[in-house]
Amino acid sequence: MTDSKGRFGIHGGQYIPETLMNAVIELENAYNHCKDDPEFNKELTELLNNYAGRPSLLYYAEKLTRELGGAKIYLKREDLNHTGSHKINNVLGQALLAKKMGKTRLIAETGAGQHGVATATAAALLDMECVVFMGEEDTVRQALNVYRMRLLSAKVIPVKTGTATLKDAVSEAMREWTSRIDDTHYCLGSVMGPHPFPTIVRDFQAVISREARAQILEKEGRLPDAVIACVGGGSNAIGSFYHFIPDADVKLIGCEAAGKGIDTFETAATVNTGRTGIFHGMKSYFCQDKYGQIAPVYSISAGLDYPGVGPEHAYLHDIKRAEYVPVTDDEAVDAFEFLSRTEGIIPAIESAHAVAYAMKLAPTMDKDKIIIITISGRGDKDCAAIARYRGEDIHE
Amino acid sequence: MSDIRKAFENGKAFIPFITCGDPDLETTAAAIRAMAENGADLIELGIPFSDPTAEGPVIQGANIRALAGGITTDRIFDFVAELRRDVKTPFVFMTYANVVYSYDAERFMARCCETGVGGIILPDLPYEEKGEFSAVAKQYGIDLISLIAPTSANRIKMIAKDAEGFIYIVSSLGVTGVRSEINTDIGEIVKIIRENTDIPCAVGFGISKPEQAKKMAELSDGAIVGSAIIRLLEKYGKDAPQYIGEYVKTMKDAVMGR
Numbered sequence: 001m002t003d004s005k006g007r008f009g010i011h012g013g014q015y016i017p018e019t020l021m022n023a024v025i026e027l028e029n030a031y032n033h034c035k036d037d038p039e040f041n042k043e044l045t046e047l048l049n050n051y052a053g054r055p056s057l058l059y060y061a062e063k064l065t066r067e068l069g070g071a072k073i074y075l076k077r078e079d080l081n082h083t084g085s086h087k088i089n090n091v092l093g094q095a096l097l098a099k100k101m102g103k104t105r106l107i108a109e110t111g112a113g114q115h116g117v118a119t120a121t122a123a124a125l126l127d128m129e130c131v132v133f134m135g136e137e138d139t140v141r142q143a144l145n146v147y148r149m150r151l152l153s154a155k156v157i158p159v160k161t162g163t164a165t166l167k168d169a170v171s172e173a174m175r176e177w178t179s180r181i182d183d184t185h186y187c188l189g190s191v192m193g194p195h196p197f198p199t200i201v202r203d204f205q206a207v208i209s210r211e212a213r214a215q216i217l218e219k220e221g222r223l224p225d226a227v228i229a230c231v232g233g234g235s236n237a238i239g240s241f242y243h244f245i246p247d248a249d250v251k252l253i254g255c256e257a258a259g260k261g262i263d264t265f266e267t268a269a270t271v272n273t274g275r276t277g278i279f280h281g282m283k284s285y286f287c288q289d290k291y292g293q294i295a296p297v298y299s300i301s302a303g304l305d306y307p308g309v310g311p312e313h314a315y316l317h318d319i320k321r322a323e324y325v326p327v328t329d330d331e332a333v334d335a336f337e338f339l340s341r342t343e344g345i346i347p348a349i350e351s352a353h354a355v356a357y358a359m360k361l362a363p364t365m366d367k368d369k370i371i372i373i374t375i376s377g378r379g380d381k382d383c384a385a386i387a388r389y390r391g392e393d394i395h396e
Numbered sequence: 397m398s399d400i401r402k403a404f405e406n407g408k409a410f411i412p413f414i415t416c417g418d419p420d421l422e423t424t425a426a427a428i429r430a431m432a433e434n435g436a437d438l439i440e441l442g443i444p445f446s447d448p449t450a451e452g453p454v455i456q457g458a459n460i461r462a463l464a465g466g467i468t469t470d471r472i473f474d475f476v477a478e479l480r481r482d483v484k485t486p487f488v489f490m491t492y493a494n495v496v497y498s499y500d501a502e503r504f505m506a507r508c509c510e511t512g513v514g515g516i517i518l519p520d521l522p523y524e525e526k527g528e529f530s531a532v533a534k535q536y537g538i539d540l541i542s543l544i545a546p547t548s549a550n551r552i553k554m555i556a557k558d559a560e561g562f563i564y565i566v567s568s569l570g571v572t573g574v575r576s577e578i579n580t581d582i583g584e585i586v587k588i589i590r591e592n593t594d595i596p597c598a599v600g601f602g603i604s605k606p607e608q609a610k611k612m613a614e615l616s617d618g619a620i621v622g623s624a625i626i627r628l629l630e631k632y633g634k635d636a637p638q639y640i641g642e643y644v645k646t647m648k649d650a651v652m653g654r
Contacts, residue, residue, distance in 0.1 A: 004524050015493050015520045017450050018555075019545035019566060161456060162447060171449045178450070179570030181547060278493040278520070279447065291469050292498025293446040 006195020009318050011311035014194040016281045019178045027185075028196040030101045035203065040100065047092045051125070052082040054089075054207065058215035058372070063342045071225065071365035073358060076212045076374045078236060079347065085377030086208060086236040087118035087189060093204035095122035098185035105129040105184045109173040111138055111166035111232065112303035112350065113145025114377050115189030120154035122187075130154035133172045135165035138302045144381055163296045166232070166306045170280055190233025191310035194281030198311050205239025212372055213243045220370060226251040226361065229374040230353040231324060232268070232304035234313045236376035241322060251323065253361075254313060255353040257299035258326035268297035270309040271317050271324035279307075284314040300329040300389065303350040303377075331356040333389055336379060348377035349386065398514030398539045399486045400561040403438035404596040408651040409618030410435060410609065411598055412625050412644055413490060415442035415458035417467030421475050423634050427625075430641030432485040435648030438562075440517065440620065443472055443491035450519035452573030454623040457630065469499050476511040488515035488541060488561070493525075501529050505536040515539035515561040523555050544589070544597075545569075546580040556592035563589055563597035565616060573623050575602030582615045606650035613651035621647060 005028075006012045014024060034040040048054040057077040065073045078086035095106060106123050108130070110116030116132040123130035132149055136158040139146050149156050162168040170193075177186040188197045191205070209227070216224055227244055229237035231254035244250040256269035267273055270285045277286040279294055287295040287307040299305040309324075316322035332349055335356035340346045347355055351374070358373045365371070379386075387394045403409050412431050416424050431439055444459040444467060451459065476487065489508065496504045496518065508516065516538060521529065526540060533540045539561030544552055546569055556563060565585055567578045582599055589597050599612040600620030609619040628643060629636045 004527070013525055014522060015525055016522060017519050017545070017566075018522050018543045018551075019547050019569060021522050021524070021545075021551065022547050022549060161453075167447065171447050174449050175452075175571045181569065276497075278497050280449070281520075286494075288494070288498065290498065292492075292494040292496075293463065294494075 006199060008312045008315035011282065011284045011314040012195055012198060013283050014281060015278050015283065016194045017178055023177070023181045024194055024196065026101070030097060031196055031200050034097055034100060040096065044093055044096055047096065048089065048207065052088045052092060053080060055211045056080050058212055058219065060219070061343050064339065067342050068359060068362040070362040070367065071369035071371045072367065073362060074216065074224070074370065074372045075345070076208060076240065076372055078208060079345070079351070079375045079378035083118045083121050084380070085114040085118065085348065086205060086239060087115040088121065089207055089239065090189065090201050090204040090235060091115070091118040091122045091187060094185065094187045094200065095126050095128065098187065099126055099128070101185065103183055103185040106187045107131045107133070107173050107176050107184055108187045108189060109166065109169035110134050110189065111169065111305060112301065112348070113138070113142040113149070113381060114303060114348070116154070116156070117145050117148050117152070119187050120149040120152035123154060124152045131176070132156050133159050133169040133176065135163070135169050136160050137164040138166065141302050141385055142381055166302065167294065174280070190235040191238045191312060192233040192280060192282060192308060198282065201235050202238045202242060202312060205235050206242040208236065208239035208374060209241060209243035212240065216370065216372065223247050223250050224370040224372045225365065226253055226371045228253045228255065228354045228358050228371060230255045230304060230350045230376060231309060231313060232257065232306045232350065233308070234310040236374055238310060238312055240374040241316070245321060252316065252321065253357065254322055254324045255327045255357045256324055257301050257304035257353055258328045259298040259300070261328055262326045266298040268299040268305050268307065269326040270307060271313070272326045274307070282311050284311045285309050300332065300385070301349045301353065303348070304353065325357055327353040327356045333386055335359055336382070336386055345375065346379035347375050348379050349382040351376045352379070398537055398561055400438065400488065400514045400539055403486045404562065404617050406437055408613040409437035409598055410644065410648040410651045411438045411440060411618055411620040412436050413440040413442060413620065413622035414625060415444055415455065415462050416472045416475065417444065417462035417465050418458040418626070418629055419461050419633055420465055421467070421471070423629070423636065425475070425479055426637035427640045428479060428483060430637040431644045432483050434641045434645040436485055436644050437618065438486045438488060440488050440490045440622070441476065443469055443489055443495055445492040445495055448492060450571055452571040452623065454626050455572050458626045469495060473507045473511055476513060480512045487513045488517055489513055490517040493518050493521045496529060502532045505533050505538050508538045509536040515541050517541045517564060519543060523551065523558070544585060552585060552588045553592050556589045559593055559595050561595070563595055564620065565597055565599045567599050567601045567603065567612065572601055574604040578602055578608065582612065586616050606646055609647050610650040610653065619647070619651050
């Protein structure tokens with residue numbers, strides 16, 4: 001019997017319908033060929049640097065540091081990338097790979113709309129057709145991004161099944177892929193799903209920590225004491241952690257969306273409240289009931305509102321290399337406002353979860369310690385929702 | 397070895413599917429009895445899953461209705477045990493890997509064995525991941541049913557050689573649901589299967605009409621129907637069993653060429 005592939009400890013694997021098996025095998029072969037191909041890498045670097053605007057800044061947040069009165073804080077500014085988030089790193093890689101495979105159509109799921117916008121952007125640039133699945137609930141929460149995707153000539157399909165959020169968008173994109181494989185690549189947006197996606201997406205997002213590591217060494221002459229990033233599926237977090245994993249003294253901290261709190265049912269903090277299961281192509285931690293029915297999760301952040309977590313994060317948790325902490329809606333909204341006020345940087349509500357934890361951690365650390373927070377995206381898309389959260393109704 | 401083989405001893409097999417607890421277990425029990433009395437050779441019992449990614453809208457709906465009615469894996473095992481007193485038709489479960497994993501695979505297989513369910517179909521468990529469940533399934537004599545898809549190509553041989561019970565041939569790309577036509581070269585897939593195993597194979601996905609079932613059964617050893625039965629439940633609710641019985645009779649006649 002052939003061995004299961006793509007394992008991170010006990011997690012990962014390929015739990016998908018037989019119909020998709022040859023598609024993921026084809027993808028794995030294509031990726032293994034391209035990842036070391038100088039021509040592919042040259043094209044990708046060209047796109048990342050001259051289209052997406054990389055490398056992204058590692059910005060010393062002096063005012064934030066002063067306000068919090070502890071560790072020195074740097075922000076890895078993925079919000080400055082073209083399309084406004086880290087999602088473009090992965091999408092450019094996958095779209096280019098799909099193009100090399102002869103695919104002409106990209107499908108994607110999206111929660112907050114950031115990955116959908118990035119996929120629609122790459123599709124426009126590379127002359128590919130694009131269909132994005134988005135939970136109906138999220139199309140309301142993130143109406144601006146729906147318009148952006150349409151402007152980029154992508155078709156947005158509102159998903160009405162289940163909780164009508166990110167989980168259901170993933171299910172629907174998987175269903176679509178099983179019905180149309182020949183010309184279609186499923187451009188998965190996070191480090192989840194069946195092998196090889198968790199590895200491919202991680203490798204394309206690892207540019208974040210590759211840059212951050214070199215940048216902090218240049219600015220400070222040493223490695224940071226902690227790297228903090230928000231975790232839904234976990235793509236910006238794994239990208240932020242990856243090149244620091246061998247550096248045992250660098251604490252890696254993933255911030256999960258606790259929603260209304262991990263002691264309530266309205267939470268999406270998978271590592272903190274879930275247990276091992278099999279869903280969406282992978283074995284990992286999931287929020288679920290005792291019979292394995294996937295739980296309807298909740299977070300103010302559409303991008304973190306997912307009942308699972310990438311298998312490599314599950315593994316980093318198991319071996320205690322990374323720590324996963326819950327951050328509530330309230331804490332994230334406070335951080336959203338605090339960073340805007342102190343640094344003039346409006347973070348995505350997803351990224352605000354990482355800022356919120358840093359606001360608790362930094363004051364407990366000495367002034368000669370260093371923290372890097374990944375600002376995975378910009379917060380323009382969230383302004384209307386946060387205003388609503390504060391009881392103010394604004395019309396975009 | 398399970399009793400699944402027996403299902404293929406009455407000529408071409410007709411295999412209906414039903415989601416347990418849609419809309420309630422009383423209706424499911426009546427429907428299963430109607431299926432058995434009208435010639436069903438093997439009955440696929442769906443254990444609902446919250447997020448059935450291989451299903452189209454019709455069976456998704458059945459899953460949602462059943463779960464909304466409070467159905468659980470434990471209640472389904474108790475239900476099957478009760479049903480087994482008078483229904484002797486072979487059964488297989490159809491559910492998702494997480495349902496078995498969460499129940500604990502060994503405990504799940506033990507209860508299958510106890511309640512007389514001969515096999516399990518897990519559409520999200522491909523060949524490469526089977527090992528995790530197959531060892532313990534074997535221990536309890538439960539067949540882990542393999543699926544072969546229109547895209548399987550070079551994989552058919554490998555899957556067929558290792559198959560148990562029967563082989564489920566997925567007729568078309570995409571998810572479950574009624575289709576007006578099936579374009580896959582089923583004959584070619586069956587030919588490769590036959591070269592590698594003597595285990596029977598049946599075709600499912602998209603079959604609803606007697607002519608389709610007849611054609612698929614001619615090409616293989618039987619036909620599997622799900623969504624068309626769930627549609628009867630959608631339409632007639634608690635009165636559906638009578639219509640399901642009539643439908644199963646028509647379909648069994650069709651696969652037998654009667």
